[in-house]
Amino acid sequence: MLESYWVNKKYNRVKSIKLFFRNCFDFKTNYISYLLIILFLGLYFIYPFIVGKITVETPLYIAILMIPLMIFGGGMEEPGWRGLLESELEKKFPFPLAAIITSGFWSIWHFPLFFIEGSSQANVNFIAFSVLLIGMSFAQAVLYNYSKKVSLSILLHCAFNALQISLVFKETIITRIYVATIMIISSLLIHTLLKKKYL
Template identity: 30%
Template sequence: MTFFTLTLVLSWTIWTPGALGLVDFGSLTLLVVVVGGFGPLVAAALVTWLVGGSLRAWVGQVLRWRVRPRWYLAALGIPLVAYAATSIVYLALGNAIEPSDILQQVSVYALPLIFVLNMVFVFLLGGGQEELGWRGFALPRLLERFNAVTASLVIGVVWAVWHLPLFMMEGTSQYGGPFVPYATTVLALSILFTWLYRGTGHSILVAMILHASYNSATVLIPFQPVQTGVVDWLLAAVVWVLALGLVAVYGRDLRSGHSEDRETVDGRVPPTT
């Protein structure tokens, strides 16, 4: 609770003036969003230090790169599959599309490079660093009390609400968008992140790659919908299908016999869920 509260306080203190229209950040909006986005990381570091935990062990989760290649493929590929499936369903329903804003400015051959550059930005500054808070701090502690699905949903609720001011701050990518389908998608995404986290033996590095890929995947789709509201709900449905599929296969603990999940960030063996 201390971590969640501190995360909201740190980020919302920076974002709220813009969300309420008290300050027009203008060209500095991206910088404000980035700075506020470090709330989960800073909160996790502070609480870890306050309770006498090991900051080295906490940060060390980012260095857990020795995982099976399939996990890297999953981190990169799941968002692409989700967005591609959403686009296919959208078109199958007879909805109209138009060239994406990026495609109107650059060649289609430049999209992979833009995707990689965007991933690097998100990985370091635009969301990837959040994972040291959500999955690196909160998740292992919640897993000591709840099964993986429940722990995921708890984080998902806070994770979604945490973004709320961005939907009211002009100049952000979320501004003016529908919050409810977004929050619905985030709840399902949280389950996907937990599955990846447990399967890789608590690799925050792979979770950061998933976060970066998800936030960048739309770059590779050269078209955009005319009815964005429809797509928001379709994406939520697709991600929930993926999440429920994982629950059906791996159970509520989201861990199989081949999982690399063996211990918590504090070195303790997690209880059976």
């Protein structure tokens, strides 16, 4: 959380910590932005659901109640990833390349967690994890590109993390490739439709 503020402050994206937190929790936007969040969550789980690989480990309402707590479980990374890095990269590179580069930094950021006993990444394949982050990066990029609200990126990140507590699927490389591919193709299509103002 503090590192996100420090980086945004350093690059003159925010002038004070008060403004930083105001941006992080400003959820006033149009309904399309919230529909995008629901859509991307659905796209994330649709393949494992169709092939019957999802199991409900905890009641869904528990996961929903956990969403605010995930602010401290990854959500506050978003002012750095989407609020700063992604938006700056898009000034220099095409949208798809900017999303891929961001996902690379995102993966590297999580790499030490794979060696920490008890972390959520401890028993996960790093390559499979990185592949999935590419798909998630595209979804997050589309949402931020459209809404210009880092608060919604935080909400989507929190929802991704929370729902995985309830809706669990075996995270093999193949499964993650399918999930990432669905999210990338769908994100590019949605991005194009939004740019052409068809949505």
